[in-house]
Amino acid sequence: MKKSEDFRILPAGESCIFVDFGSMVSLEINGRVQALQKKIETEQLTGIREVVPTYRSLAIYFDPILLDLEKFIKRLEDIIPGTASLQDETAKTVVIPVCYGGKSGPDLERVASFKGLTCEEVIQKHSSRDYYCYMLGFTPGFPYLGGMDESISAPRLESPREIIPAGSVGIAGTQTGIYPINSPGGWQLIGRTPLTLFDPHREPPILLESGIWIRFRPVSEEAYRQISEKVNSGNWDMETLERRRS
Amino acid sequence: MDFKVDNPGMLTTVQDLGRWGYLGKGMPLAGAMDPAALKMGNIMVGNPVNTAALEITIMGPALTVTAGEAVAVLTGADLGLIINGKLKPAWKCFMIRSGDTLSFRGSSARGSRAYLCLSGGIEVDPVMGSRSTYLRGKLGGFNGRPLAKGDVIHTGEPHLLWKRFEDFECPEDLVPGHVPVTRLKAVPGPQDNLFTEKGLEIFFSSEYTITTSADRMGYRLEGPLVEHLGSADIISDAIPPGSVQVPGNGQPIVMLSDGQTTGGYAKLAVLTTLARCTLAQRLPGQTVRFERTDQASAILEARHFKEKLNRLIIARASFSTGHTMFHPEEREPASGSMNMKINDRIWKVDWELLDK
Structure with a gap:
């Protein structure tokens, strides 16, 4: 449709447009997606229903009756070149306690x-890096994380499990994620x-967001139980840390 | 009004216009498969368009009104509404009262999904801002599941003038046709550039059969192969409802209400909302054809449909007041105020349009 130097x-359909920043997975590109999302959400324009950030594009859902699309696209073309990639140096890392093995x-x-x-080496490698959450999708609240140490990559199971319990942390190829x-x-x-x-009756229902960093922290079975009790009684405060530079 | 489910039918769920606000967090939209029919039904019984109703699939439920009264209308496919043993037309409002029974004769050649809209709507607690049932997530609607035998369901607060809508009929020219020859309009993109010219040409000129893998998540189609330029895979991005994605096997999949929010197959086109409504009325084994349109024409189509909704509001208001109302030439104002004289006292009335 409209083409500029480095975004399209x-x-x-009639009620959605994509702003596409390229076909690469990179922090720089995802930072541009995050920055545009924040900008659009802050402006609270009439007729914008929702924006959906993914690896390298932002989907903008709108009401075609309320929004003047032509005007809106012109506005996007004006603001996008001046919107710097969001690389928040002050961004904190959210700690996810994990009972391994x-x-x-x-x-x-x-x-x-x-x-x-x-096993200890796998745990050490898995929990020593900060992971970037590029996007959420697949199921409600599923984070697409980037940055795993490839020396602990593993193929998918030959026959998938019928039920994987919520909270399970897994590896598939060079990806890691949480169900x-x-x-x-x-x-x-x-x-x-x-x-x-994910808890549909909690505010917010979905714990993680795209654009944040997370770190897995190994905990014992005993600590797992204690944290679990606190979570269930609503007394758990998320821990955040300074981001570890790689 | 309260009613009891004597027999749930094939798949009867509570749906509104979907769970907006969480698509970016991986939560599917859910909501009515034919949102046009839901909006029209709600307008007919005096509800805001986003009010929850029963979405009925092919074989309808059997219900008994156990308390109170309401006006009811069946929109979407005419699945043969029977009230107290008598067959009633779709697209017409009827009064139902305690003791009345509702059942359905069965499927229709013109569609597979109907909406039973009741004045006041289906009263269930919203989950994440919506009353829609998301079946795979087991949330929303009635306890996160389809209706089951023995369920007792309440309706909400109706429109002030709800009783006046009894016997209101949808003007014939506003009833959607959904005729089997209708081509489904689709806007090429966002990844039409990943297909060959021939692939696009084949998609927009061939007949596709709806396979048995067709549900609220999406419809898998079968027909002439749609050729990619290179790989079928993309770096995962958003999937708007109505997206036509084509995996490596060249067979299109149209994603619908409960479809996942993101995915990694190239999207050739996205159906217009009205085309998505038409498709949702088709069944496995039936065939569909597509028609290329552009975004500007698709937006015009949406505006024309909004005009139709406005005409339906005017028709209902004319019917209920006995006065002929005129269609405003400009876009109607959303709020205003006026002075009214009641029993010799003057009142200032602020009003707001709720049918939005």
Whole structure:
């Protein structure tokens, strides 16, 4: 549709457009998506229903009766070039406690043996990096995380499990993620967090957001139980840290 | 009004216009598969357009009114509403009262999904801002599930003048046709550039059959292969409802109300909202054809439909007051104030349009 130097505005039916910043997964590009999202949300324009940030594009849903699309696109073309990629240097890292191995992570040993590592080494490598949350999707609250150490990558299970309990932390290929709800899946499960990523009756219902950083912190089974109790009684405060620079 | 479910039918769920506000967090929109029919039904019984109703699929439920009264209308597919043993037309409002029974004769050649809209709407607690049922997430609507035998359901606060809408009929020219030959309009993009010219040409000129993998999440189609330029995979991005995505096997999938919010298949086109409504009325085994349109024409189509809704509001108001109301030439104001004389006292009345 409209083409400028490094972004494209694409039609998606009569009530949605995509602002596409390229076809790469990178912090720089995702930072541009996040920045434009914030800008549009702050302006609270009449007729904008919702914006959906993904790896490298922003979907803007609108009411075609209330919004003058032509005018809006002109406005986007004006503001996008001047909108810097959001690389928030002061961004904190959200801590996700994880009980690794055992019943919580039935595939930990297998993941370790793939690469000839010990379980402790896998835990150490998995929990020593900060992960960037590029987007949420797939199921409510599922984070697409970037930045895993490739030396702990593992193939998907040959036959997926019918039920993976909510909170399970898994590895598939070079990706790591957390299952927000009980669902079927083929990821290798290495641990489980006592935090509730998705609760439709809580405010906010979804714990994580795109554009934030997270760090997994190994905890014992005993600590898992204690945190779990606090979470269930509404007494758990999310812990945030200064971001670790790699 | 309260009613009891004697038999739930094939798949009867509570739906409004969907759960906006959480698409960016991975929560599917859910909501009516044919939002046009839901909006029209709500207008007919005096509800705001986003009011929750029962979405009925092919084989309807059997219901008994256990307390109170309401006006009811069936919109969307005419699945043969029967009140107290008598067949009633769709697109006409009827009064139902305690003791009345409602059932359905069965499917219709003209569609598979109907909306039973009741004055006051279906009263369930909103979850994340919506009363829509999201089946896979087991949330929203009535306890996050389709209706089941024995459920007792309440309706909400109706329009002040609800009783006057009894016997109101939708003007014939406003009833959607959904005739089987209708081509489904689709706007190419956002990733039409990842398909060959021939692939696009084939998609917009061929007939596709709806497979048995067709539900509230989406419809898998079967027909001539749609050719990609290179890979079918993209870096995951958003999937608006109505998106036509084509995986590597070249067979299109149209994503619908309960479809996931993001995905990694190239999207060739997105259906207009009205085309999505038409598709939602089709069944596995039936065929569909598509027609290329552009975004500007699609927006015009949406404006024309909004005009129709305005005409329906005017028709209902004329019917209920006995006065002929005129269609305002300009876009109607959303609020205002006026002075009224009641029993010799003058009142200032502030008003606001709720049918939005």
